[in-house]
Amino acid sequence: MARDSAGDTSVDAKTLLADIISDGQAQRIAEVAEQARSSIGGFSEKPEGMSFSEVLDWISQINADAIASLQDDRPPDLALARGLGARCCEAQVALADAQTLQRMVFDSDWRHLFLSLRRRAVSMETAVDVTAAHWELMSQIGDAIVEVYREAETNRKMRRAERNAVLVDALLTGAMPDPDTTFARLNELMIAQAPFYCVVVILVARLGEAPLPNIENSLRRESFDSAWRLGAESQVGIVAVQSHSSLRRLKDVLIRLKAVGTGLSGPVSALEIPKGWRLAELASATTNEYEQVVVFGDDVTNTMVAAASPEVLRLLGDHGLSEILPLPQVTREHLLETFERWLDCKGSVRLTAIALDRHPNTVRQRLNKIQELTGKSLENPRDLADLVVLIRFARSNFSSTGAR
Template sequence: MTGPTNGRRPRTGHDWRLLKEACTALLPRVPELVDEHLRQLSDHSPVFGRVLPHDVHWREAEEAMRIGIEAISAPRASPRRDLEYAEEAGRRRAQQGLPLDLLIHSYRNAGYLVWDSLLEGVAGRDPEKLAVLMRSATMVWSAVDAQAAVASDAYRATELELRRRTDEQLQALLDALLEGQATPGLAARAAAGLDLPEHGPYAVVVLRVERRDGREAFHRQIQRTGFRFIWRMRTDCEVGVVALRAEEGLDGLARLLDGRCPGPGGISPVVGGLADLGHARRLAELALRTCPPDATGIVRLDRRMPAALVVSQPELAGRLVADVLGEVLTVEPSDRAVLLETLDTWLDCEGSAGRAAARLYCHRNTVFNRLRRLEQLTSRSLTRPRDLVEVALALEAHRLSGAP
């Protein structure tokens, strides 16, 4: 209960004295009113009993009701203890997890009990004074509304703060998992907080941050597909944890992301649970590193293993390029570009000169001639498997270096 929000009092001093007399007479009955109040709340919703221990609830309700009754008839300049208590109660109920609608209902219910008791007390002692007391109704119910409003505002502010703290805690747990921390119980706590299974198929997606526009639309679009994504933005990339659907796995994830990502990205292999996200994140980053500088698509590490080997050993990759393609890189730039494009296309066409010629808009004999020149420059034979592996890896290393 609370006093009026705007300082209004009954119309006359006689009215105020009658209200004060009625409130003073009601104070000894507060324990009885609190018992009835808690009984009615319990009948209204079992949540009160689950959230608030009865003895604690009784003490708090008794204090609130007593402060409210005293505030109704307090002098105009009196400190607003009722509103201070309502603010504290609103914060407390948010922390305890009582739904806001039940908090407001509890104030309304207490208001009805106190007002009815005030009327009954006056009517029993002097029915003629009942009409005088009724003139105080607007003031009393304004007081109840003010108290409920203050408690509600405090509740909402506390709820937002609690949600912010919870979000920060969950983000810290997710970051710890993605960093590969081996803290005991970390995966279990993250599973409970993020509402994810601790064990099950997961993958990590790492997207290169090149522009921010379009990302919100991208996130909304993929969240409607049935996959569960949790994203973390970092300085130069965006990391997504994906709870995979067993029936689709990486194939379904790759189809979903293909053409939708606002930049190049890498997908890790499947891991068995939250505890493995750190390993998955490193592999997804490695997959992303296999994308050339001008790439826009998303790649899977399990489909880019040769390139991953190359980028994971940059010093050896540089030596491989120099050893295998050194002579090729000395020829005139336009000729070099034609030779390397022909080799890349031929490899992509699984060694078919005819298919490569169709893509390159030239005769198949032209493809053969260019490949023979490459064999001469590299001192490797494309018909020998070991030499072919070296040439293919060297070409991949050169392309990923961004060199012309």
Template structure:
């Protein structure tokens, strides 16, 4: 038995690198010898129920060691081939009938052992994957709550989640399509197929995740989300520090809330720092909006909409009346007239930087206020 064990171990180590790195040599030898003894016992009593504890234990151990299942089964083939060689050598001095009977028992044993190894390996792998998913969900929960704990730093959490240290991060928040039914089905796997590492959690009403992006992957992320989205989905601006995850989650939620109810759409929150600042305190931002633009907001609906649309177009086109006019399908002088009315109504001049900043802040606050009102409805 010792010589047979040594031969199988030597062939295993020589032909499979994983057994030189992932499995200690002595453990491999013990496992091979243990399994061979069970094979020999089965050959001696072919009609008796076979004890499959050895292959089952091997399957569990190799799953924990992350040895690929095909490699595990390959070792078994080597072991059974070694036993077969030993039987044929012995048969030269015995009868052919004995060899045929032994071969029938041997291949039946090989089949039973392969099934036992495979089932134990897959069951253990399923347990490990379940534990991994639960742990990742717990880590994501800690990031979103901002409560990583004294003993675990955000850097350590990033390492556990396999996030690159120099990556951009974004938070995605998707409304569930039903009770605990994800709005982004199989999103983690689909992102992984494109080289994007992410971690997710699912609550009764919301699916949220953090994605680690290399430079230039944000557009790819948004494109994939739009391909698979089945509900309202918001995406935060990129950020770098994991401690900012709760804030990013809030901004993703704001973006989601801005999508009309019932629409399947992905909306990314503005990358503007001003928009993020305003979103942190919606009540105060609305107060600012009415303090700056109150006189405009009190106008009749059509007049009010015309002035606000013009002001937005002027900001969108870097203060160019000509380009704003092209967007609005009107004459540049019409744009200038409306801007003068805004100046008269608000007391803010578009030629003074601080006044421009106040008007931009008020416009951002109005957008967020509209999104919030849409959410409340």
């Protein structure tokens, strides 16, 4: 109880607060709801937001119960505040926006309370008790909104992470029935359609622990859309890349994030994501203490896996000779035969020209074309070793299958 200095009568702070807050409440609520609609992005008439009428209804219910709790001298029914917190999360209203709404209600009531206390000429002691009761009530409501919002947000993120893991796994294993479904699932994962995609495999050091738990947000800050799933042996992600230069930048970002035992597939199409997964695994297997992030095709020497199965060699050939294999059969054979004869002639263009009965310039043009289409240099021993493995495997495969 507080004492009113004007009439020297005892005044219950909560009763007085209820009387003041209930005065003109409907108009203040409407003003707050209108202000929320115009100034807070999450509260709008958009389907994914909260409508004006819904915001108005929530505020009305919470305030009505707050007044009743003061009049009945009981705690407020915080289930209503929790309901608002959960609904804001469901409507994807940012927590900051939900808190702003609650502050708007508080500020509106506070201004009304301050003016009313002045008009009533209550004692300082009474004013302090009333404002303290108001502060405590609003704090309970605000804390309940935040607590449940955070719980709901955590649950929503967990459900999203679980679904994303399933979608990523389906894309990696080639479970999509058609291209339209593939792009629909990428869109659902918030991966924008891009010219290329890159599969990234990061080895897991401890079972159940993601090497880079915040990798999706870290890459998004670098303008890379991605989605990830954690397996027993590796953390695997699909990343949208716009160009070969952006792939190099992706590698630099992963190095900066201290990704260990990391393999990148190189650029693949959306429909080649399953193949990209295999290439990324191969790249990851070649990492060492000096080179922890490896891009297949750029950093991985194909001769490292020359003893692999024909299936793996076929993947290597499809990747390394991706610009040569689709050429018309005659054009392709001219290039590959010239390369083989050039090897037999120990790198002599003149002897190769004699063996093929062609002008030396023709031989040079064909060899340059091979370098252009594969991105490998015949003067680099490592690149040359790769081409020997891939071209000889490709030619033997053509011979055995009769491919044209």
